[in-house]
Amino acid sequence: MIQYLHVRPLPADLHHWRDKIEALAREHGLDFYDVFFEVLSYDKLNEVAAYGGFPTRYPHWRWGMQYEQLSKSYTYGLSKIYELVINTDPCVAYLLETNEMVDQKLVMAHVFGHADFFKHNFWFSRTNRKMLDQMANHAARVRRYQDQFGQTRVEEFIDVCLSLENLIDLHRPFRPEVKHEVPRPKTDLPDELIGDGQRVARLEAKEYMDEYVNTPEYIARQRHKAQEEAKKAAKHPAQPERDVLLFLMENAPLTRWQRNVISIIRDEAYYFAPQAMTKIMNEGWASYWHTKLMTRHILDDSEVIDYADRHSGTTVMHRGRINPYKIGLELFRHIEQRWNKGQYGLEWERCDDMAARANWDTGAGKGMEKIFEVRRHHNDVTFLDEFLTPEFCAEQKLFTFEHNPKANEWRIASRQFQEIKQKLLFQLTNMGQPLIEVEDANHDNKGELLLTHRHEGVDLEMSYAHATLRNLFALWKRPTHIATRRGDKGLMVSFDGEQVKERVYKL
Amino acid sequence: MSRIKQDHSRFRDIVRGKVRRNLKSYISNGELIGKQGKDRVSIPLPQIELPRFKFSAQDGGGVGQGQGEPGDSLGQGDGQPGEGQGEAGEGEGEKALEVDITLDELAQILGEELQLPHIEPKGSKQVVSERDKYTGIRPVGPNSLRHFKRTFRNALKRSIAIGEYDAKNPVVVPIKEDMRYRAWTTIKSPQANALVIYMMDVSGSMGDEQKEIVRIESFWINTWLKSQYQGIETRYIIHDATAKEVDEHTFFHTRESGGTMISSAYKLAARIIEEEYTASEWNIYPFHFSDGDNWSVDDTATCIEILRERLVPVSNQFSYGQVESPYGSGQFIKDLRQHFDTVSAESPLVVSEIKNKDAIVGSIKEFLGAGR
Structure with a gap:
């Protein structure tokens, strides 16, 4: 099944609890692919975690970097990994050998929550569940290229790709493949209107003279000319393309192995994207289920205090950022409570009597049903857009903060619901990455590449943009540009192969 | 050599500047001293951050959670507040990781990293001075060193486990077995x-x-x-x-x-x-x-x-x-x-x-x- 993992059987006590917790999870309606638990030493766990949960990845220094950070953090006692689970069929999850029994139970309950989410959340529906094999194939392919073309050369190319890794189109996996169909004649339209849909200019002539003035040869010549013109004028890409990696793969002057490397990076970026898109929901869902299962069924009396200690550790609030475990968990509970009490629908929306709202309870009891539905359809953006309420923000003490350049300090900006919501949604939209599209592959009619940044209020970090344009040049091999904004002015940043230039213009 | 060790040594080589010098500008370990508190320092771990199109940080701000009125400060500096002690995990794209340690530990790490030998001091070697340092917890000790929180925790655990705990009347009485005391070790040095x-x-x-x-x-x-x-x-x-x-x-x-x-x-x-x-x-x-x-x-x-x-x-x-x-x-x-x-x-x-x-x-x- 999973050949390279050599899954060892779990020790008897863990095995006992594993089965018990799985049965409990299923009883509560969770549904998942088989889950394999593997017990690892901390060193091995750090290794697997550095590889993003997979036993093997293509050779690259950044895994080494992550490994160093994880092992140093562990050695200095700063952090240790509690749970690690990957979205595959079967699911693979790891347990740290030295954890206490109560930790292992907590992790297992949490993991079954994730496993259910992976299987049922819409945004995961297009991910490759055989990613273990795929990653191993990627690794083998990159190793082969390194043997063939040199480690440094391949690694340098991977670095260039990684610097564009965030330029993918999160919605692409869900769009039906666009087929470029050749339009077929449907009726007896005049010949010149068929095919390219371009109207060919006819010379004016009386009806009976037409076939002599507008001879078939003449029409054919005219049509050919029009087609040529149209081809020149046609922009490539016809629509702005958000999947920049794909566009480069198809259009940049690259060799075969380079195209393959881009496709590997792109593949993995698409595989990991749903996890970033549902971080709050996914952790919230898993935390919801571990608290429910642990406190109602699993814990024995002597473990309560240790459990409470661990649980509060994962759901602690931070002043400088939001904790996805905490917000996700609380929001699922909030939804469950609202639907249990019937706090939804037109009447609820229209009611502005605070007292009535506070005591609203129709006994609808639809909470459990609702949260299962929510976990199926939403991602973090829609989750918060739909279910964040002023009551929830106040309860959770949310605020927005901003930087005050004069004092060079961060301060609390507002506790207004609208502002909090807007800021949260902005942070989560497109996984917090700027929206960037390929606008024109023949910019200025010189074969130069133009990207556009869809500016939505926040400027790009310029030093990074410069360096990224250089990397883009390395692939495109012609000058590269990005059109963005600086404040309320337009800004065109260009790299011509030698230096970066910035040009500000009025919008 | 295991695969992760290969990737790791590759990373170390890049950081040390042995290979891939073109990555040098992306390495963030410039300062050997990070922020320096009273007797703690934080040293940034070396990190290579590849360039990407991303938002400029200071424009952004964000959402946080906790007490405070609008206008209250969340801390100084250029980086986003609250960074550093982030839990490791998806790791990708996260900010520079800093390690907070005491000067003692720092010296130890320095010694290990550089393989520095311990110094053989001259002068009054025979005069031994003793210094006590709290290093742990043990179940016996004088009452003046009782660790209240640990003791209470044990008592609470025990009373819940034997079913004595009553949520309506949450009185917890520690018995002898619950007691925890600070323990010290004596460090002798010339x-x-x-x-x-x-x-x-x-x-x-x-x-x-x-x-x-x-x-x-x-x-x-x-x-x-x-x-x-x-x-x-x-x-x-x-x-x-x-x-x-x-x-x-x-x-x-x-x-x-x-x-x-x-x-x-x-x-x-x-x-x-x-x-x-x-x-x-x-x-x-x-x-x-x-x-x-x-x-x-x-x-x-x-x-x-x-x-x-x-x-x-x-x-x-x-x-x-x-x-x-x-x-x-x-x-x-x-x-x-x-x-x-x-x-x-x-x-x-x-x-x-x-x-x-x-x-x-x-x-x-x-x-x-x-x-x-």
Whole structure:
């Protein structure tokens, strides 16, 4: 099944609890692919975690970097990994050998929550569940290229790709493949209107003279000319393309192995994207289920205090950022409570009597049903857009903060619901990455590449943009540009192969 | 070698600048000292961040959770607040990781990383001083050392486990088995004292960058020596054509101009030692940093004489660090090499060239590697 993992059987006590917790999870309606638990030493766990949960990845220094950070953090006692689970069929999850029994139970309950989410959340529906094999194939392919073309050369190319890794189109996996169909004649339209849909200019002539003035040869010549013109004028890409990696793969002057490397990076970026898109929901869902299962069924009396200690550790609030475990968990509970009490629908929306709202309870009891539905359809953006309420923000003490350049300090900006919501949604939209599209592959009619940044209020970090344009040049091999904004002015940043230039213009 | 070890050594090679020098500008480990609190420092772990199109950080702000009114401060600085202690996990794209540790631990890490030998102090070795340090928890001890929180926790656990706990009347009475006390270990160390004299050339040719190098290097030397000795005294001398003793702040922030007479500093150092310290009781470490430009050949001859007669014999080790400056001739280190044995491991005079910030680590090893 999973050949390279050599899954060892779990020790008897863990095995006992594993089965018990799985049965409990299923009883509560969770549904998942088989889950394999593997017990690892901390060193091995750090290794697997550095590889993003997979036993093997293509050779690259950044895994080494992550490994160093994880092992140093562990050695200095700063952090240790509690749970690690990957979205595959079967699911693979790891347990740290030295954890206490109560930790292992907590992790297992949490993991079954994730496993259910992976299987049922819409945004995961297009991910490759055989990613273990795929990653191993990627690794083998990159190793082969390194043997063939040199480690440094391949690694340098991977670095260039990684610097564009965030330029993918999160919605692409869900769009039906666009087929470029050749339009077929449907009726007896005049010949010149068929095919390219371009109207060919006819010379004016009386009806009976037409076939002599507008001879078939003449029409054919005219049509050919029009087609040529149209081809020149046609922009490539016809629509702005958000999947920049794909566009480069198809259009940049690259060799075969380079195209393959881009496709590997792109593949993995698409595989990991749903996890970033549902971080709050996914952790919230898993935390919801571990608290429910642990406190109602699993814990024995002597473990309560240790459990409470661990649980509060994962759901602690931070002043400088939001904790996805905490917000996700609380929001699922909030939804469950609202639907249990019937706090939804037109009447609820229209009611502005605070007292009535506070005591609203129709006994609808639809909470459990609702949260299962929510976990199926939403991602973090829609989750918060739909279910964040002023009551929830106040309860959770949310605020927005901003930087005050004069004092060079961060301060609390507002506790207004609208502002909090807007800021949260902005942070989560497109996984917090700027929206960037390929606008024109023949910019200025010189074969130069133009990207556009869809500016939505926040400027790009310029030093990074410069360096990224250089990397883009390395692939495109012609000058590269990005059109963005600086404040309320337009800004065109260009790299011509030698230096970066910035040009500000009025919008 | 396992795969992760291969990736890791590749990463180390890049950080050390052995391969892929084009990545150098993306490596963030520039400062060896990060933020420095009372007796904790945070050192950033080396990290390579590949460039991407991303939002400029300070425009953004974000959403946080907790107490406070609009307008309340969340902390100073350029980075987003609350960064650093992020839990490791998806790791990707997260900000520089910083490690918060005590100076003691830092010295230990430094020792391990550079494989520094422990110093064999001279002087009153037989006098052993004892120091107690709380290191753990144990179930017996005097009541004055009772660890209230741990004790309560155990009592609470026990009362829940045996079903005695009543949520309506949450009285928890600890019994003997619940008690936890702070435990200490006694650290014995020879009562040896060390004197560190830092001398720096502040003539016009020593720019800010050169001083920054001296500042970082002396911080690390101090950290290490502190971990090796009970008491450590530090004296600072700056010199151009004349020398004077200053405090630490002045030492790192003065900029003088004019000529350089190194002998003036050596004379002052020698006088301080002779008048205020007994060479047989103290472990003495003079450090001198300069760009290697001395006024005259005669003065260099005087320096050599002072070193030979008055400084080197009383010191555990005399260290000379030469920073590179665009103006200096860098002659002095050559003179020292000519007159002293600076190569052999037993030599009490050690010289080191520090070309740039990256060379600091190597230079520290050269200075402290002998274990004197």
